[in-house]
Every structure is written in structure tokens, then in C-alpha cells.
Amino acid sequence: MRPRAAKRVPSTRASLIPAVLSLLLVATACGSGGGAVDARPSGPPQRGGELTVLADASFGGGWPTGLDPATNTTGGANISQMFAVYGGLFQLRARNDDGSGAEVVPHQAESYELLDGGRNVRITLREGLRFSDGTPMDAEAVAFNLRRAMSSPCTCRPAWPLADNGVSVEDPRTVVLHFTRPYGAAINSMPTSNANWIASPTALRQLGEEAFKITPVGAGPFVVESNKLSSELVLKRNPDYFEPGLPYLDKLTFKSIGGDQPAYQALLAGQAQAYEGLNTTPLLEQARSSGRLVVTAQPPTSPYVVQLNTEAAPFNDKRARDAIYAATDFRAISQGLFRGQYPVSQSFTGAGGLFHRDTVEGYPPHDPARARQLVAEMGGLTVELGTLGNYVAQQVMTALQTQWQQAGIKVNVHKYELSTLVQQFNSGKWQSMLQTAGAWDPASGVGVAFRFNSASPFSGVSDPALDELLNSAAATADPAQRQALYDQAGKHISANAYAPFGLAFAPANLATEGVHGPGLTTKIPPMLVNSGILWDEVWRERQ
């Protein structure tokens, strides 16, 4: 795996100018077409070199609160930067380059053990781990960080059912987590939470929180050289990294950029060698045909879902929910808008996620006639549909509006910012929201419970039976039992027409020729949104 881991215009004629220029822009951009680039390296990994990675300013390229795991509030978007600085106790690796066989494996941790049916988790650290300031990364340091992580304001703090004083140190290399109930998903939730990133307590004390978040100290593959928040993070190789021979790169620079198009052009211009999280589908196709970039579309884990608020009209009436299921044809949307590149899911996990099933037994088929009949029975149906603004979500929302209107449903669409979206959920008056559900492991991150548990403010469902299924599935450590419980939960959601699932989308990563690394040029399922690129194993072929 490792070597391959890879002013006004007076005339109509003048008004055509922008259109002509736009076409020219596209034509110029397409002009260098040359087909797909071979992602396979020409030989074994080579040490040395520098790499500049671009990330969208509105997501991964924004780290406005700094990189202290306990005070960073955008942790889910900054997994790359965090991995590069801290390394991580655990990491998600894929056994195969196509992203299959993915599992969470110990990294700075040497091993783990679920005890008492998942009520306790014992984590053993590797021997001789040291932070880049020379202090030991021992169990005390890990416990200190886990306690800080639990009190963090970040949405990336672990959602563990941790008992009071639930972190204990057994010996210098062993930490034990104590839960109030069995929690089998504890380890799988690690790489998406800030508990995974262990900061040097000594450096934190010496620098103070304000300075530490700018120049954090961890035991990861790279050391911070300079950090301009949400603009540029320059890292240099950590010579004391615990993995012999790693990291391959001497220098790694993260740069924030204003979107997919400028990033794509910067790669073509040779100003950067990688881009994380390409969302704009037409650019994806352009990048593939450019003949200059390696495009790695990650296996999707989180499908879109149309959440229906079953607590308020009109979706407290099952007929209205049934009408939405019958009026919705996500396959047509996937084919028509995205040329089928995003597979359609019938449940809360995409094809790249754990416990995924291609179909759910009894899932209501697309049936516009039935939708029209239900709408007529109800004497008409008017629906408010909202979503957060991004390219794919808005395209899908517009398509849904068209499909629903064809079934006689009147649809008003709304684009929200995060804060106004949250207000909608908190008001309880929202009707339907196009969101993503699930995660690589449905019990971790913004998992299935986030959208379907009665206690979640972002759920449109209040169903104790479903709660029980989801809680039990998160608790058990037995994969077969978890699969059975999630299958039941999928069927239960479908039978009650709680929320039709849609295409499962995952962003793509771009790299220039000669750059290789797991998660960048090979597939690793995204834990949350972007894939966790293993930066210590990323390398460049010498020119």
C-alpha cells in the first residue's frame, strides 16, 4: 500500500462580449486536454521535496480559531492540518487503493481493547513517543488532552457517553476511557474528533493558549514554521517523527484559496501540487480530461437526505411524506445532473461507508401518479424546502423542486447560511431540509443520530423505537450485530417515510503528476466531508 499509497454597454453586440469571453475562458481551460493521468508511481517513494496544498477558504482553507485541538471550532474541516501537526492516535486507512477495506487503525496508539462489552476502552501508546519540543507523549499527556477535548466548544469534540472522571491513566503508556454505557463506536469516532490530536501540555503551558493555537506543538510528521490564520500554514519535516523514514516531504504548505476554479488554475499553473475537496462537478470532468492532473474521487459515505419535519404540518401527515417519496427520483437527478457519478443510496450510509446496503427492503419507488393521487387526496400540498448553499446541494434542490412540482406539489425553496439554518431547526417550524446524513461510521461524527434521534435538535423525527435501534447499534462492538441493527433502522425509516435518501456525494482531490499519497491519489472514504489524507506518506517524484 505504502509505495502506491499513493459601465454600461451601448449595443447588443457589445453585450455579447462577456459571453464570448466566458466561452473563451472555458475553451482555453479545456484546450490542454490530454486524457487521464496515470496515478501510479514510477518507483518506490522518495524522500525530500516540498508540496503546496490548496484548500477552499470556505471549508478546509479556513482555520480562523487556530490549531489548538481544544479551542479550534472548525476541526471537522481541518483534519488535514491537524494530522500534519499532531499525527493522531488513530487513523482511517483503506486496505485497497479503491478505498475498500477501510478501517480505523492505531497510529500513535499501539493498540486498543474494548473491555466490559464496550463500557471501557484501554488505549496503549507506542513506546518512546515524543513531541517535537522533546517532551514525552505519554499517557498523562494523552489524558490531559482527552479531558481538554471533552470540554471543547468544537462540534468535533467526542460525543462519547463518558463517565465522571472517565479518563484514567493506568501506566505511562496506558489510558483508559470509562463510559456510562457500552459504546462500541468509540475507536471509529476517534479520527473525526479532536480527541485524536494530542498537543504538548508543556508547550501549551509555556506558550499560553493564544500563542499555542498559532504555533501548536504536537508529535506529528511536521512542525509549524509559520501560521497565518486561514491564509497560509507552512510546516517543515519533524526529524523526530516516530515512523522511521517518514514523513517523505521536507516541507508542506497549506494555502487558502477562494474556490474550486482558482484552485484548479493554480494547479495547472504549477503554483501548487494538490487541492483538497473539489465540489464543482463540471470542473471535475475538466480536470479529468486535462491530462495534467490526477483526480481522485473519494468513495462517498454521506448521502443527501430530504429531512421531513414529522412534528409539524404538513409532514405530520404520513400521506404528505409518502407523496414526497413517490415524487422523488434521485436516480434521474444523479444521471441528469451528475452523469451518474454519485451513486444513489436508500439509507443513511453511502457506498464507501460501513454497514451500507445498496437497497432497503420495501423502499418506496418513484411513482409520480401515486404522488399526484396523494396530493389530490390531501387537497393540495405546499412545501418549504431549504438547504445550505453549495454547488451540489443547490443543483439537487432545484431538481427536487421540478420533480415535486410535476407531482402537483407547490415548492418554495430557500438557501440558508449555517446560522439561519440552525435557527430554522431550533424554531421547529421548518418543513423539509436537504442535508447530508451519516458518516463513514453511522455512529460517529455527524452520524445518523444527528438527523434521526429524538433528542437531536437537527432531527425531524421523534420515534423511541428508532432511537433504541440507533443507540443499540452504536453501543455494540460486534460488527454483525451492528449491521443487523442498522438494517432494521434503515427499514424503519423507509417504512415510516421519514426521509427519502439521495445521491451520495464526496468531494475529489486533485494532484499534479508525480505526487502520490494515501487519501490524495488513492481512495480513503471520507470520515466526514473530505478524506483524511495521510500526509506523512505523501511524496513527490523528483523531476
Next chain:
Amino acid sequence: MTAAVATRPRLARVTSSPSLRLIGKRVLMAVPILLGVSVLTFWVLNLIPGSAAQQLLGAEATPEQIRALEQQLGLDRPAPVRYLQWLGAAVTGDLGTSMVSGQPVTGLLGDHLAVSGELLALAFLFSLGAAVPVALLAAFRPHGWFDRLSMLVSITGLSVANYVLALLLVLVFAVNMAVFPAIGFIPLSESVGGNLHSLVLPALGLGIPLFCMYTRFLRGDLVDQLQGEDYITTARAKGIGPWRVLLLHAFRNSAFGLITVVGLNLGTLIGATVIIEQIFALPGLGQLLLQAINTRDYVVVQACVVLFAVVTVAANLLADLLYAVLDPRIRYGSR
């Protein structure tokens, strides 16, 4: 005593200087303008729906966490109280600390202002440096081939949005020709050549539409002056050559209008830097402002908007002073 007697007439001369009175008047007028801008910004920021604390903490934050952060940031106090506290500190030069990063805002503005200031200066230098000779040449022979060509170029430039132009520049000069970098900024302190090299495309992205606008404006005004003004006819009757009439008479008069347009343009230009800085990944004020808006960092947004207002007011003051330099009637206070 003798010194006091000698100082008084000097002071009287200074205070009776029309130019200084003009500056004084303009500076005094700037105070209510800046106050108005700061009140308006604060008010608008408070009207935005949603909680800043919610935005900072993310979707999963509990109401208790949101309340605690609001208390910590002082967002639980009434808006007028918060405004007066901000204003009291701002007049002493303390613009507060970023709600998101905890960094002092004055320092943040200083770091980012250098990049945007240099970008704006280069954009103006290019646009004016190119527009004046092109407009003079076009006005020298109206409807001639050069005039028509300059009109075509100007209309094209004016018709294209900044961001399209910027992307086109990158495609041509960075991707295809590889002569300028597509992104990034090299500080002046690191390399003067590298600094200019890194700012050529962003400055062209900002400057080309300005060049087109200034060219059309100046060419139109020059042609009007040359064709309809008595002083031009008099100059020609005296036997002054056409180029001298154009440069020393018509252009001097037309410069007033150009100065006004340039002064008024600055505000629009600052808005355009927000987009240009994103495309070229420049760590300037535009980038800072956009990030602050995205994260609802009201303190930084407020400081940025007030700074933009100060720069715009200062630019207009400079334009007024240039009128005084160009027109002795203003300088000596005649009507």
C-alpha cells in the same frame, strides 16, 4: 513678548490660508461621516439573523454553550452599550480583539492593509498610467482608427466582470505562458522583484476595468473640451500647436473630472479587492473581511468597514487638494 507679536501674524496667515481652511473643513466633515458609517455598520451587523456565537461554535452547539460564549464575548449586552464601548476604545486606537482568533484587530488590519494598499496602488498606477496617454491619443483624432480601437478595448474591458477577467489573466499568463504566478504573495521585505512579480496579475485584474473606464471618461471629456470650448478656440487662434492645446489646455481642464472619478472609484475598488484577493490567494484586507463575514467576526468586520470609510474619505480629501493644486482660484479662495 516680541516673539508672541511675531507669531500672531504668522498664525493669522496660516489660518487665513484658503488651502488649509479647505483641509480643516474637510477633516471636520469627515468626523460625522465616519461616525455615521460606524453606527450604520454596527446596526446592520446587528440586524443579520442568527447568533454569532452559534456561527462560531457550529451546528451542534448546545444553548448553554452558546449563552456562555455570548457572555464571554459581551454579546449579551444591549447593542447601544456595545457600540459606545467599541467607539470609546476605537478613538484611542484600540479596535478590540477578533471574536474568532482572539488577535488584536489593529494588528490584523496592519498586516493585511500592506498587501491591499500595495495592490490598490499598483492598480491605480497601471490604470492611470495607461489611460491618460491612450485617451490623449484617441482624443487627438476622434473617430480615427486609434480612437475606434481604444473604444473597442474599453467597452470590452468594461463588459467583463472582474473575476472573469482575473481568471482569464491567470489562464493566459500563468497557466499557458507561465510568466506570472497564479497565486501567492511575496512581501516587499523578502524581495522587491518577487513582490512586484506576484502582484502583476492581481493588479491587472483590478486595473484593466479602471483603465477602460478612465480612458472612455477622459477621451470623452477631452473631445468635448476640444470641440466646444472658447478657450481652446482662443489658444488655436494664437497659433498654438494642436498637441500643446491638447496637453496644456484641454487636458488640464479635463483632469478635474478624472480626479473626481478616481476619488469616487476608490470605494468600488476596495470592494473588488475582496474578489481579487480570493482568486489570487492574497492575504489582504479583502480576504480578512470575507473571512470575518463568514465567521460573523463582527469586531473585525466593523473595523474593516470603518477603515475603508477612512480611506475613501482621505482619497476624496486628496482629490479636493489636487483641485487646489490645479486651479489657482480654489487655492487663493476666489469665486
